Amino acid sequence: MPHIVVKSYKEFTSPVKSDGYEFLWFAKEFKNAKDTLVAVRFEEHQFLLAIKPKDEHYIIKGDKITRIAPTYILKGALKHFCELADCEILYDNLSSIKPIHVDKAKSFLKEIDYFIEHFPTKKEVWIEIGFGSGRHLLYQAKNNPDIQFIGIEIHKPSIEQLLKQIALQDIHNLLVIDYDARLFLEFVPSNIVGKIFVHFPVPWDKKPHRRVISKKFIQEAERALKPDGVLELRTDSRAYFDYALELFLEREKSKLEVTKNIEPPVSSKYEDRWVRLGKDIYDIRMYALQESPPLELNFDFTFSKISSLERFIKNFDIKPKVFDDYFVHFEKLYMIEDGKFLAEVSFGSFDRPTHLYLILSEGSAQYYPKKPIASQANIKAHKKIEEFLNV
Ligand SMILES: C[S@@+](CC[C@H](N)C(=O)[O-])C[C@H]1O[C@@H](n2cnc3c(N)ncnc32)[C@H](O)[C@@H]1O
Known part of the structure; x- marks a missing residue:
């Protein structure tokens, strides 16, 4: 996976655009501020860069949940990020990654x-x-x-x-x-x-x-x-x-x-x-004996109301919540700015969990970088997530 190891980097004012790459916001791990995520938009793609401290350095790479393909998009994002962030680069593997031959x-x-x-x-x-x-x-x-x-x-x-x-x-x-x-x-x-x-x-x-x-x-x-x-x-x-x-x-x-x-x-x-x-x-x-009713896959994963954001953030609970045939697990919380948060969440079926983020602010919540697929387990988990945001 493409990555850059840097001794230092400077956070810049966002949003900012560089050669088609828009760096939209930074999100810092809430409370211990260990890891940082950077939201990037390139053409129709939205994804995150992850900055993690490693020994005395930082490793900057693509975030696993918002994984982006083909790799050249991620390579470009890392290169442009480091130009804007004035990175003191110790090592990178960008030139050794060959464009993948599409079979x-x-x-x-x-x-x-x-x-x-x-x-x-x-x-x-x-x-x-x-x-x-x-x-x-x-x-x-x-x-x-x-x-x-x-x-x-x-x-x-x-x-x-x-x-x-x-x-x-x-x-x-x-x-x-x-x-x-x-x-x-x-x-x-x-x-x-x-x-x-x-x-x-x-x-x-x-x-x-x-x-x-x-x-x-x-x-x-x-x-x-x-x-x-x-x-x-x-x-x-x-x-x-x-x-x-x-x-x-x-x-x-x-x-x-x-x-x-x-x-x-x-x-x-x-x-x-x-x-x-x-x-x-x-x-x-x-x-099969008879004609079946048509399949309905039109569930809209929009949150109608968020009334308890403050309480949700204060009591952010990383214990997995397990139900009959689905689960919800809030894993990590980041802060984008005062009153605006990014929560890493996995949910849905035990056999094929969905991993996404939620962007949360007073009165609103939305999935990032895209809505879940409309499986029955995801629909049940979504309703439960909405409940957690409103208790
Ligand atoms: C015993 S092999 C039989 C393969 C083939 N049908 C045959 O007759 O030679 C069972 C296959 O089912 C696949 N498999 C097991 N669970 C599965 C699942 N939940 N979804 C899709 N494939 C599965 C396994 O990877 C394996 O290749």
Whole structure:
């Protein structure tokens, strides 16, 4: 990561603009004034520089929460900041960081924001969860060119491997996301998915709450599937099969198909291993029975009122507040100027927490640098944050 180590720097009057970079304000850690953050705007990007004391020096780098890409933007911000702040530079690594070659394969890898804003809906969608080596997903994508495929994985080497294969095999109907599948389905529009494959999910026998298949997952899958669309679970674990079957049967109405040791059109790496060991392989297919109501993702994360800022600042409590299926954790407080604060906060789901800042002043609060994504856990956490700001 680009950084500069300085012996000293001088705070300058903000806002100030230098070659497209606007340095908007400084925020100092409240009470112990150890770390300082500097707000920067460059074109449509907003982010923070972090200045941290280190031995007798300071290290200046990009703040992790507001991480900015591509790296050249951060390099420019550090360089211009040091010119304005008259830094006495001891060391920097800016020239050793080469511009990153934008790999063609990377264009198939999308962030969650892409799916929230432009979910591909023109073609029928098929989703594979935990694609691993990608053998099954690549086979399906090649054999069904009129279907839009989405592969979800959390294991980075598997994602890299799949991206390479997509480019090598010149596949154009497959998008990939590095995201927890338990949360992804929340953002899939209703009634557009023909198939969801969950093949050989990790059984998590000792931590069942980590299993991909859950009551909520089944509900979201049923909503995303078009009528007669199918969620296909394939597993070598009898315990997982029993657990999932019970959950599927908890639905008031269900159309299920159970098969055992049926050969698939293509065998995955895991499947090969289990078959070699003589294990039984179980499938459950759950069919969606009806049209579902449309997905609503239009939650507006604006705070309507802030009545207790003084009390909130005075009692700033860094203990995480844990609720049923979400949490709120105020982590650090900074002061921008008298009566204006910046609070670092993480919140939302335990599996994929959101990390952001809140800019707080009497009567107003807003997220920085952007609003959270409208997951159900974030919506609940937002309402709780509003409560904390008004007690
Ligand atoms: C046992 S492997 C099976 C891989 C592949 N489906 C196959 O049959 O060869 C399970 C895969 O699911 C992925 N995985 C586990 N939990 C996940 C989650 N919550 N979201 C997305 N992928 C997950 C793992 O990284 C792993 O690659």
